[in-house]
Amino acid sequence: MRVTDVSVTVVAVPDPPLRNVIGCHQPYALRNIIQVRTDDGRVGLSEMPGGTQAQAALRAAARHLIGMDPFAVERLRLLFPGNPRTQSAFEVACLDLVGKAVGRPVADLLGGAVRDRVPFSAYLFFKFATPDGWLATAAGAPAPWTPLGMYGWPDAVLTPEAMVEEADAFVRRYGFRVLKLKAGVLAPALEVETLRLLRARFGPAVGLRIDPNGGWSVPEALDALPALEEIGLEYYEDPVSGGDAMAEIARRTPLPLATNMCVTGFADLPDAVARRTARVILADHHWWGGVGALRHLGRFCEAFGLGLSQHSNTHLGISLAAMVHAAATVPHLTYASDTHYPWQQGWDIVNEPFAFDPADGTLPVPTGPGLGVTLNEDAFRRLAELAAAIPAADCRDDDAAMRRWFPDWTPKDAVVMRRLIS
Amino acid sequence: MRVTDVSVTVVAVPDPPLRNVIGCHQPYALRNIIQVRTDDGRVGLSEMPGGTQAQAALRAAARHLIGMDPFAVERLRLLFPGNPRTQSAFEVACLDLVGKAVGRPVADLLGGAVRDRVPFSAYLFFKFATPDGWLATAAGAPAPWTPLGMYGWPDAVLTPEAMVEEADAFVRRYGFRVLKLKAGVLAPALEVETLRLLRARFGPAVGLRIDPNGGWSVPEALDALPALEEIGLEYYEDPVSGGDAMAEIARRTPLPLATNMCVTGFADLPDAVARRTARVILADHHWWGGVGALRHLGRFCEAFGLGLSQHSNTHLGISLAAMVHAAATVPHLTYASDTHYPWQQGWDIVNEPFAFDPADGTLPVPTGPGLGVTLNEDAFRRLAELAAAIPAADCRDDDAAMRRWFPDWTPKDAVVMRRLIS
Numbered sequence: 001m002r003v004t005d006v007s008v009t010v011v012a013v014p015d016p017p018l019r020n021v022i023g024c025h026q027p028y029a030l031r032n033i034i035q036v037r038t039d040d041g042r043v044g045l046s047e048m049p050g051g052t053q054a055q056a057a058l059r060a061a062a063r064h065l066i067g068m069d070p071f072a073v074e075r076l077r078l079l080f081p082g083n084p085r086t087q088s089a090f091e092v093a094c095l096d097l098v099g100k101a102v103g104r105p106v107a108d109l110l111g112g113a114v115r116d117r118v119p120f121s122a123y124l125f126f127k128f129a130t131p132d133g134w135l136a137t138a139a140g141a142p143a144p145w146t147p148l149g150m151y152g153w154p155d156a157v158l159t160p161e162a163m164v165e166e167a168d169a170f171v172r173r174y175g176f177r178v179l180k181l182k183a184g185v186l187a188p189a190l191e192v193e194t195l196r197l198l199r200a201r202f203g204p205a206v207g208l209r210i211d212p213n214g215g216w217s218v219p220e221a222l223d224a225l226p227a228l229e230e231i232g233l234e235y236y237e238d239p240v241s242g243g244d245a246m247a248e249i250a251r252r253t254p255l256p257l258a259t260n261m262c263v264t265g266f267a268d269l270p271d272a273v274a275r276r277t278a279r280v281i282l283a284d285h286h287w288w289g290g291v292g293a294l295r296h297l298g299r300f301c302e303a304f305g306l307g308l309s310q311h312s313n314t315h316l317g318i319s320l321a322a323m324v325h326a327a328a329t330v331p332h333l334t335y336a337s338d339t340h341y342p343w344q345q346g347w348d349i350v351n352e353p354f355a356f357d358p359a360d361g362t363l364p365v366p367t368g369p370g371l372g373v374t375l376n377e378d379a380f381r382r383l384a385e386l387a388a389a390i391p392a393a394d395c396r397d398d399d400a401a402m403r404r405w406f407p408d409w410t411p412k413d414a415v416v417m418r419r420l421i422s
Numbered sequence: 423m424r425v426t427d428v429s430v431t432v433v434a435v436p437d438p439p440l441r442n443v444i445g446c447h448q449p450y451a452l453r454n455i456i457q458v459r460t461d462d463g464r465v466g467l468s469e470m471p472g473g474t475q476a477q478a479a480l481r482a483a484a485r486h487l488i489g490m491d492p493f494a495v496e497r498l499r500l501l502f503p504g505n506p507r508t509q510s511a512f513e514v515a516c517l518d519l520v521g522k523a524v525g526r527p528v529a530d531l532l533g534g535a536v537r538d539r540v541p542f543s544a545y546l547f548f549k550f551a552t553p554d555g556w557l558a559t560a561a562g563a564p565a566p567w568t569p570l571g572m573y574g575w576p577d578a579v580l581t582p583e584a585m586v587e588e589a590d591a592f593v594r595r596y597g598f599r600v601l602k603l604k605a606g607v608l609a610p611a612l613e614v615e616t617l618r619l620l621r622a623r624f625g626p627a628v629g630l631r632i633d634p635n636g637g638w639s640v641p642e643a644l645d646a647l648p649a650l651e652e653i654g655l656e657y658y659e660d661p662v663s664g665g666d667a668m669a670e671i672a673r674r675t676p677l678p679l680a681t682n683m684c685v686t687g688f689a690d691l692p693d694a695v696a697r698r699t700a701r702v703i704l705a706d707h708h709w710w711g712g713v714g715a716l717r718h719l720g721r722f723c724e725a726f727g728l729g730l731s732q733h734s735n736t737h738l739g740i741s742l743a744a745m746v747h748a749a750a751t752v753p754h755l756t757y758a759s760d761t762h763y764p765w766q767q768g769w770d771i772v773n774e775p776f777a778f779d780p781a782d783g784t785l786p787v788p789t790g791p792g793l794g795v796t797l798n799e800d801a802f803r804r805l806a807e808l809a810a811a812i813p814a815a816d817c818r819d820d821d822a823a824m825r826r827w828f829p830d831w832t833p834k835d836a837v838v839m840r841r842l843i844s
Binding site for chain 2 (some may be wrong): 076
């Protein structure tokens, strides 16, 4: 089994105007779909963040794969040193190929599932009301089909009270037992008040998290502590930006700090350990070099007494399948994983879309060979056509989207935030 | 593919009277050979240190494997928590089964080899002349066959000069480019002198290591530093015993300290990092939970700037195969691995005994399915019969062997040393 061909296709996925510290999600989230083909006629799938810029980089890298044995995933680290995103893009596709070749799910290639179902958390965003023409393409036409099962978008969620209703819908529909609030959008006091209302509505059994994406100042983050400690959080994620500021907050609270911003790869671990920057690492196989890297990280976090969960970017079912397989095999995955998936439900490009168990917010580990998902060619073609039709498919730009509402918008700290969303 | 049966057999392997800090190797080294059988008629092999004590523990654990899918190696950590030796014993056998089932070498199941050949180092021991009747069994009979290709044993090596001749034979026969001196036997000054003579004989291209097994005092270890720094070492292994003492030596020398004694599992890593106990971890898949654990450790060492190599206990070809497969897949295996294998050459129980390349001391990665070795049933039966015939097959006891020469012998620090040899 040797690689004969690699294709990388940009797709655009409809996305609501979700708010974050830098701005607002654009009408279409961009993903790269990687298809690695072999001489025995198999196709391995993978999905990565990014538009045509990422596509160009992956295409340039792909030529090194020709002739490769898909079992040889460790070689990807040598082929693409210092480039964990490229490693991840091809590692997942290779594991999909190996699983298909041996008739086993990817989880089995990673040591086997230690849990049958993987828990996820609700990802709650403040958002604008969806404007008319939000999904218009460059040609002026809207998305040319009506998705099934999509989560209703039209209404604004810009107050604590509206967020509680939004959370209620998430819990009823998807069963999530953990609620994560994307913060750094309203005033900190309002976001803390949102958590207080969520606790009042859902009681002590639901886990709460808040993620200001490093957008709060140290005084703001410290001011929030008494209320957050009283409300009770699973973790306090990236309240401030940078290792020094994070360590400062960590010293002042018993709440565990979590991060996907100041620990974004293995090279960040020694400093994080030495300075006690965070007690929970929010890993992402797309950033860390693949699902095998997530397993290495799990063993590290276990040994060092750190918590571990999965970060999420806007994604479709191929990425979600990889997340579920990886999570199923890591004993030490101590927190429910984040996912944006409900926001994209109805637009997935796989024939086996995922459905969270309304009883507990979990997903079953796919049992089919490889990732256990296959491309729905019609849906794939439609999202690829959308990517070709929208004005800016090069890379994500949440500032630009925000300027639809606030023409003078600049992010508080664009440099830091770029690391988060790219 | 489900596990239907597990057998654990003790074998006894002839061994020379090799000296170390606690005493002397016994006439027979004890190993457990694990055979895991599945409902589709396959047998997976594994090899572990130990005699009938270890056998009893493995047999008691083995009942938990019945019905297990050999792909599900991660579950072994949940089945046998806190027992990495049992995890390792069954993990390697399961990987051998999986490799045979999918027609791939174990290295491919671990991400694929990143090197075709794996370097090893000479393991140089001071030793007594082999006494008459050394290999006599309980019944008084010697080992009942003549091994082929064995390394000649009869002469004593108890001076620096004799050790240089021994090393010369090792280099000529096996091609090793790294020489490791098992120390803590003669006076420290004589052992340092041995290294000086080795450097003089073999020149700057050969790597040198010394391992007093924690048997030196802090003043002894410090006194040796100027000479060792001048001679030049790859690493200074466990000169002293315990993390405090190791950290004290580490602060006083640019030589990298290595250890297989104060870092023996993942739980030791946080302290080792915080105190800078050692700069090179000598891992052993038998102790750390298996070859998958070695891969996790490799990624950890890479991130934290630590070196990594493999520790060796007296072993046969099944263990060596596992070591080679694992080493082949870890990019960050920065030092040639230790091996006792030459001391047992000619007594191996596999049909594919290993032969170090006389040009460079490397071994090729086996290309057959699974571990790439199969049991030589005749040789296996003979070593099992030997284990049944010798007086003490319960566990290793280097004190007892030493008392053949020194009736009042007690080890310097038996408590610490038991960790090393068990």
